[in-house]
Amino acid sequence: MSSIPKSHNSTQTPHSGYHWDGSDRRFFEGWYYRVTLPDCGQTFAFMYSIEDPIGGKPYSGGAAQILGPDDEYLWRTFPDVQGFWANSSKLELGHWGKTDLRTQPTLLLPNEFDSRIKEGYQATATLNQGIIHNPATGYCRWEYEIKPVYGWGNKGELQKSTAGLLSSLPIFEPGWQILMAHGLASGWIDWNGKRYEFTDAPAYGEKNWGGAFPKKWFWVNCNCFEGEPDLALTAGGGRRGVLWWMESVAMIGVHYQGKFYEFVPWNSQVSWQIQPWGGWRMQATNSEYEVTVTGTTDLPGTPLRAPTENGLMFACKDTMQGEVRLELRSRTSNQSIITAYSSLCGLETGGNPWDTTWYSS
Secondary structure, three states: OOOOOOOOOOOOOOOOOOOOOOOOOOOEEEEEEEEEEOOOOEEEEEEEEEEOOOOOOOOOEEEEEEEOHHHOEEEEEEOOHHHEEEOOOOOEEEEEOOEOOOOOOOOOOHHHHHHHEOOEEEEEOOEEEEEEEEOOOEEEEEEEEEEEEEOOOOOOOOOOOOOOHHHHOOOEOOEEEEEEEEEEEEEEEEEOOEEEEEEEEEEEEEEEEEOOOOOEEEEEEEOOEOOEOOEEEEEEEEEEEEOOEEEEEEEEEEEEOOEEEEEOOOOOEEEEEEOOOOEEEEEEEOOOEEEEEEEEOOOOOEEEEEEEOOEEEEEEEEEEEEEEEEEEEEOOOOOEEEEEEEEEEEEEEEEOOOOOOEEOO
């Protein structure tokens, strides 16, 4: 039955499954889960990655990173690729570090994971669970369930590839897919002894994969707007290699009241002005709508590791407490569809640093 197309009420997106084809070419895949806690103004972002899973290569191995309260950072490597597993047809993955189990790694019931896995994680479309320790910086333990609300597309319709039809081809690398533009998370996170419990908190998920790495990029993401619980924004862009040339591309996606507003290079004019840090401004126009996104922060940002040609290295900087303003307008009626603000926005710049504002060409 697995070959039947997903039902129209599914939020499963294309590219939800694991992409590695078993070859020994350079390859990475990374997953990003986030939950935002509006009551205390904090966010937890969980980043899982695997590189050169065939093993025996200079950069073979996995890692888990967490950007926690007040942009504090925790990470742990999992050098043994044999402890990693992922499903090629749907969103399911995990990496076992320390465990008393001697079986092949696979998805466990949450209570069995809790009792048998001393260090590691497992994650699906509806679950995120794990525990990591770093002797220098502390520990985090987490378990929460997720109810997806928006994938990447209109509610009740087949979901879209974030990077379009060509994202299946390795000429466009890395691939990028928003797995869940918006969802509701319920559970708990224990951060160095402080326990955060939450019900129906805004949750988000995305992934990237491939054998090539963008030269530089930026990202703006928020699904916790003031007074607008049904609004989700994801925007980003980068400079990447396509065959033998370089191209700069960007997109903006907005989900609101069941509808997906998509601004991508093949249907819109997208422009941007991105400072090295502190200021993100994007505009996009298509035949029906126009959108403006402005992100700002006075915070210094936290360096994060990202897969690079030379393995997992500090290659980007993030804050989860950025400010963002979003305005979406109809061009036909010249009416504002929504104007929204948040102080709990994810902001990132990465790759080769730039010294002056990056303007779209």
